[in-house]
Amino acid sequence: MQTLPLAVTANVARIRARTQSMIMAVVKADGYGHGAVTVARAAVAAGAGWLGTTSVAEASALRAAGLAVPILTWLHPSGIDADAAAAAGADVAVGSVAELDALLAQAASTVRVHLHVDTGMSRGGCPRGQWDELIALAWRGQQARRVRVVGVMGHLPRADQADPAANAPAVVGMQEAWQAVRAAGLRSPLAHLAATSGTLTDRATHFGMVRVGAGLVGIDPSGTVEMHGASRLTAPIVHTTAVPAGTPVGYAGAHVTDRATHLSVLPVGYADGIPRELSPQAGVEVRGRRFPVVGRVSMDQIVIDTGAQSFPVGTSATLFGPDGEATPTIGDWARWAATIPHTIVTGIGPRVKRSIA
Incomplete structure (x- = not known):
């Protein structure tokens, strides 16, 4: 199995083969559950020139870890702290006139900003009807040396379809926004629109930079490119018992054994990020074989049916990993x-011990 840094390196190389644009490694949600600093270091070492986060606090943590490349933060769940952004040397995205106005009111020194425009997502970003007002305010703020406009960004609402025609309206919108910013005298800021799916499937979406998050850890939302899995989740068997046919398993006896068999308990459950609602195909790998998860997922435990085999306490089971074969992905x-793979890796809870191979 590849180590996490090697998997990230391989995924950045796969991205690089698809684009000539700069690569931003987006490490929000603690690097999609894999450790923001570890993923960031590996991605930068592999050639990513930028990092992306949700908040200035996350950007500050990356700076404290010694990462020196440009960092953009664009969600600001607690609002934009201009002083903290300046201290971290972080760029911030502003997605509304009100947000930019508030930033200008508090900025004591020049803050680098990316104008975030809505290119069809209707989920943040300045609506098209207010672009002129946002750009004019940004120009005034730049003249007053409170901000410096260095980027224009948007999002692709349909990139997962892997269809350039579905991306075309957003591409046109980004082109129009970028041209409007330039026409206003704000030079030629960096334009960026595509995330992992657009990067892998549509060069027209790449502009000057692509933002890759899920792809770093082996997830291609478009389902078109095989990436390198970056994580493995294991748990020890903590209890094994032999049961006859007709034995109910778990809460409400949702599963009943149809033969004499062995059941083993793993100490992970929905409190650890194991989805509570699973299809009957769900399984885990033990010693090279896949065994089904049976009964309801509990808060702290799941049960697997190992048939004629009885495994001793302490035997390791792999819930997911990059190996293929019997190991689930x-x-x-x-x-x-x-659901989507993103929810699996970001949902693994804090009780699960992390280690970096």
Whole structure:
């Protein structure tokens, strides 16, 4: 199995083969559950020239870890702290006239900003009807040396479809926004629109930079490119018992054994990020074989049916990993839970011990 840094390195190389644009490594949600600093260091070492976070606090943590490349933060759940952004040397995205106005009111020194425009997501970013007002305010702020506009950004609402025609309206919108910013005298800021799916499937979306998050840890939302899995989740068997046919398993006896078999308990449950609603195909790997998860997922435990085999306490089971074969993947768990791989890796709870191979 590849180590986490090697997997991230391989994924950045796969991204680089698809684009000539700069690469931003987005390490929000603690590096998609894999450790923001570890993923960031590996991505930068592999050639990523920028980092992306949700908050200035996350950017500050990366700076404290010694990462010196440009960092952009764009969600600001607690608002934009201009002083903290300046202290961290972090760029901030502003997605509304009100947000930029508030930033200008508090900025004691020049803050580097990216104008965040809505290119079809309707989920943040300045609405098209207010672009002129935002750009004019940004120009005044730049003249007053409170901000410096260095970027324009948007999002692709349909990139996962891996269809350039679905991306075309957002591409046109980004082109129009970038041209409007230039026409206002704000020079030629860096434009960026694509995340992992757009990067892998549509060069027209790349502009000057692409923002890759899920792809760093082996997830391609478009399902078109095989990436390198970056994580493994294991748990020890803590209890094993032999049961006859007709034995109910777990709460409400949602599963009943149809034969004499062995059941083993793993000490992970929905409090640890194991999806509670799973299809009957869900399973884990033990000693090279896959065994089904049976009964309801509990807060702290799941049960697997190991058939004729009885495993001693302490035997390691692999819930997911990059190996293939009997080992389930993150994608398998996403299918079993009728969700996306992102929710699997970001949902692993704090009780699960992390280690970096």
